[in-house]
Amino acid sequence: MKKYIVLLRGINVSGKNKLPMAELRNLLNDLGFKNVQTYIQSGNIILESEKLKSEICKIIENGILDKFGYDVPVIIRTIPEWEKVIESYHFSTKNEKIVAFSFLNKVPEETIIEIKNIGEDKYKVDNDVVYLNCPSGFGKTKLTNNSIEKKLKVIATTRNLRTTLKLLELAK
Secondary structure, eight states: OEEEEEEESSOSBTTBSOOOHHHHHHHHHHTTOEEEEEETTTTEEEEEESSOHHHHHHHHHHHHHHHHOOOOOEEEEEHHHHHHHHHTOOSOOSSGGGEEEEEESSOOSOOOOOOSOOTTOEEEEETTEEEEEOTTOTTTOSOOHHHHHHHHTSOEEEEEHHHHHHHHHHHO
């Protein structure tokens, strides 16, 4: 069995796509995944499976659509891939409140996110991750999931440093 970290895009945000974690865990167990754990309400999952990443994404997407009626994008990484993302962060992590990772569903063709007036906020597109460093704060940055998706033509979901580290800790 291989262990995976799975991220759902756009659930339990501003009252939209409500998905109770207990019900999600039950669904994932019913779908045949093993040792299913969730972390906080924003769609962070750790599970084990023999299946390929692409199969797991489709199974989860279809399961959520069938049970809850939501079309929710799913992004998945292995534990070694997750570790590499953390190790490869391109900026200082001294102020953890401004550090985040936008996980992408595929490697984008473009690596430039053309957004005007981003101030001191910085980003680096590297493979299927956008590394974010946002001194303006995540509530004010223009480097949002929506802008990243629009500019890079991908699906993106962002996690802060604390959540990213916690998911690795739980997965190990």
